[in-house]
Amino acid sequence: MLKEFSIGDLAKLTGVKVPTIRYYEEIGLMTAPPRSEGGQRRYGETARDRLGFIAHARDMGFSIEAIRGLLDLSEHPEKPCSRADAIARDRLDDVRRRIEKLKRLEAELERMLSDHRGGTAGECRIIEVLSDHRRCHGEH
Known part of the structure; x- marks a missing residue:
């Protein structure tokens, strides 16, 4: 017997909010x-599994278009x-770029x-640097 789920049940099972499912x-x-x-x-197990796939891919930062492509391949x-x-690979490259940017930000x-x-705030180095980007050592 196949299971059926309401949208609320599907949301609870997958951790995806109802408006997001819609x-x-x-x-x-x-x-x-x-x-x-x-x-x-009324959603079936296939919908539950597909939504789980989408949710996992979103958690990993894949774009909607990337997920669309991955779903097409899975079908x-x-x-x-x-x-x-x-x-x-594109997603990994993006993550690596973001990590490098965060490392530069951390250093700054x-x-x-x-x-x-x-x-005092009038002598505050942090406020000075934030007031003038040229005081930073580089892009971050």
Whole structure:
């Protein structure tokens, strides 16, 4: 016997909020489910699994378009995995760029704090640096 879920149950099972599920239906990541005689959406296990996939991919920071491509591949198991590799590689490259940016930001914040002398707000090194980006040692 196949299980059916209300949208609320589906939200609880996957950790995805009801408005987000409806949004995914609007943009075509999820198909609109059949409705009960009372007009309630009724989702099956396939929808639960698909939403779980989407939620996991979003948690990993994949864009909606990347997820759309990955879902398409998952529906065509005969296709080569190279497209999935490329999508994941793009995401990894983005993560690495962000890490580098965060490292630069960390270094600048550490420098601001190490140069900080205390005193009054009028003498505050942190406020001076934030007031004039040229006082930073580089982009962050």
